[in-house]
Amino acid sequence: MKKIQWGTVVFLIIYLAILAYVCFWSEGYGRTDGQNFYRYNLVPFKEIMRFYTYRDLVGVEAFVLNLFGNVLAFIPFGVMVPIVRRKNRNFFRVVGMTFLLSLFIECIQLIFRVGSFDVDDLILNTLGGLIGYVIFWLMNRIHDMSAVRLFHFRSQFFQAAVQFCFYCILVQVHDPRNILQPEVLEIPQRDDRLFCLIKTV
DSSP, rough: OHHHHHHHHHHHHHHHHHHHHHIIIIIGGGGTTSOOOEEEEOSSTTTHHHHTTTHHHHHHHHHHHHHHHHHTTTTHHHHHHHHHHHOOOOOOHHHHHHHHHHHHHHHHHHHTTOOOOOOOHHHHHHHHHHHHHHHHHHHHHEEEHHHHHHHHHHHHHHHHHHHHHHHHHHHHOOOOGGGHHHHHHHHOOTTTTTTTOEEEO
8 A cells, every 4th residue: 555545544543433432432422321212213304304393492503513414424434435445436335335334333323322323314424425435536536647746636635634534523522412402392301313212122
């Protein structure tokens, strides 16, 4: 591997570690509280519409963060994966890898009850990876240059991608769950991200 590829691997690992922390252990998202029930949503766009329906109560910022935060958090993955390995410079491969990563996260959250399985997250996360790949593809197209200039471009692009990666993850730290008043909306008390309580164990 070239140096730039190894550097991307390192930051990809850091990115995944931060993403895992936010999804599994972040106190800001109530991951350490524990829960005695499983939460899941298998209806596409159901929770997106719930956020939209109650946008006046939770605030526009909470709605935007929930909708775009899930997209932004996976854009760096779509950018870095094709940089790491030339074989990954395929649209369907990157989208598929993003979907599998999101599916893995959602399943772990459901199994260990540190969150909920939501098909809307799968859709939004995969969309983020798709956008990330498109960004990478466009930048490579725009900068169709010699090897030396391409290496220089990738170095700058890599640094920008890393900074954007950390920004996207930090956006996810803003947790709108405390804005919601369950007594007013008459929805489950433990619905920290406005997900329906489906099954109690």
